Amino acid sequence: MTAAAVGALRVLVQGGGVGSFPVAVFLPCGIYFPVSVTPAHLDLSLGLAVAEVKKDGGDDPDVTHGAIFSVELKLFPRRTNSAGVYLKAGSGVGVVTRDGLPVRIGEPAVNPVPRQMLRDNIESFFLGLDAARLGMLADLSGKNGEVFENGVFIPFSRLSFLPFSLSVTVSVPGGEVLARRTLNPRLGIEGGLSILGTTGLVIPYSHEAYRETIEASLKFARTNGLDVTVLSTGGKSEKFARKHLPELPDAAFVQIADFYQFSLKKAEELGFSGVIHSVFFGKLMKMAMGFGYTHAHFSSLDFDEFLRKFGRRLAEPLACQIASANTARQVLDILKENGRKDIIEWIAHRALEHSRAFAPKIKSLGLILFDYDGSVLLRRVE
Structure with missing residues (x-):
């Protein structure tokens, strides 16, 4: 999810791109991990880009091994005191419907650590841009007037002053079917898969x-x-x-x-x-x-x-x-x-x-x- 989001941002900044490219994702344990990202769609008129990552579970017996995690990213003017990320569940990603999980009812079934990774890596990407490119992204953000619902807002911790925020909609094609092979239905996660993890790494x-x-x-x-x-x-x-x-x-x-x-x-x-x-x-x-x-x-x-x-x-x-x-x-x-x-x-x-x-x-x-x-x-x- 995080790699696809950062990859979509890179596509926006570069105005396109051909073929897959690596993204170095910073993990909570303090290391960078390379992930291959594939651009899927770009619409500069809407400040929108889509990028995809194929899940590699390694030795991990995970039903999501080989699944495609797709992120649609949009820029829009800041609407709150702090800039940040609006995280939404797209097709194949579940929504929490019952108490007892570390995520509130109605929110995308994405655990706190993946949310933190998403925010931190997006902030780091912005911190690596010069003023001209940040200004270009601010201009792109003015082209999007969408109203965001059924998601969760994650405020930036280092870049709250940015004049724009972004939405990240995570989808997993076929995730609704894969979720039937998990504990999600029992735990009150409906509509698809959950995104878990405490380290960002696959443990053998x-x-x-x-x-x-x-x-x-x-x-x-x-x-x-x-x-x-x-x-x-x-x-x-x-x-x-x-x-x-x-x-x-x-x-x-x-x-x-x-x-x-x-x-x-x-x-x-x-x-x-x-x-x-x-x-x-x-x-x-x-x-x-x-x-x-x-x-x-x-x-x-x-x-x-x-x-x-x-x-x-x-x-x-x-x-x-x-x-x-x-x-x-x-x-x-x-x-x-x-x-x-x-x-x-x-x-x-x-x-x-x-x-x-x-x-x-x-x-x-x-x-x-x-x-x-x-x-x-x-x-x-x-």
């Missing part, structure tokens, strides 16, 4: 982005009066949990992936009185072994270690079968075939003990363990 494997999403979802649930949350490890376990907890609203269900400890601590910090884990056996084993982060790369299951913890409850033939197992699913099959539900219950108990250690202030901790076909193996509350 979305660790930071996923933690932000978990925190935003939990805050949203609390703001909307919920006292109990269901922490599922993914879409399938959430789907199964919804069938068995129909009394809970959508906002109660939060997908936490591998962020077991982080999610519990955040739920405790936000004041939830109850947490229900919705899991399959593999994640349950890792929880029972005390792994705060359950990704396979960092918490691979060592069945020998598992047996050291739980083997005293197993007869030697059964212990040997488990020691030779290749997967947690195979361990579960062995336990079921031998009628050892008591071991499964003991593992669940140990998992909840670790949950209690991670978040001692949460009053009620529960767990639903699903078999791989969606049937409930056990439900437990401690």
Whole structure:
């Protein structure tokens, strides 16, 4: 978004241009990051330019990877005590419709840090212009008489005295469809995608982005009066949990992936009185072994270690079968075939003990363990 906006400004100043060009975006962490921008439209008679950026998610598993972020930028005479940016949601960008997010109802679903980046980089661009070019932009601004609605005004911090402001309308073609694959509908963001971020950088494997999403979802649930949350490890376990907890609203269900400890601590910090884990056996084993982060790369299951913890409850033939197992699913099959539900219950108990250690202030901790076909193996509350 920021790169496209600065690129559109450059097109206005230059009066056009051919082909893509790089824009150096200044990030909150204090570095510049190059982004390729493509001019899409220019109308000097209206003080208007459009530029586009193609999202490159790198290793980040983001539904917006490859999407086009388009910015329509217009200049107009300053109408308030301070010059600034009017930010608007165009096609494919969502608008906030419910409380609980860091953006007010009715505003474009663009988080505070991307807004700050937009303002700061536009100001820096203006500060690099000489008086003649600033005067040219002021002349262009007089050609636009549009009335701006359904947006948010971001005042400049260093250039409040400029005689002109600008509007930035952000669009993402196809964003309405992409948004269905995100949490936006659940969080009350309607009409398209949201623009998130706290650093401006893509974090590999979305660790930071996923933690932000978990925190935003939990805050949203609390703001909307919920006292109990269901922490599922993914879409399938959430789907199964919804069938068995129909009394809970959508906002109660939060997908936490591998962020077991982080999610519990955040739920405790936000004041939830109850947490229900919705899991399959593999994640349950890792929880029972005390792994705060359950990704396979960092918490691979060592069945020998598992047996050291739980083997005293197993007869030697059964212990040997488990020691030779290749997967947690195979361990579960062995336990079921031998009628050892008591071991499964003991593992669940140990998992909840670790949950209690991670978040001692949460009053009620529960767990639903699903078999791989969606049937409930056990439900437990401690």
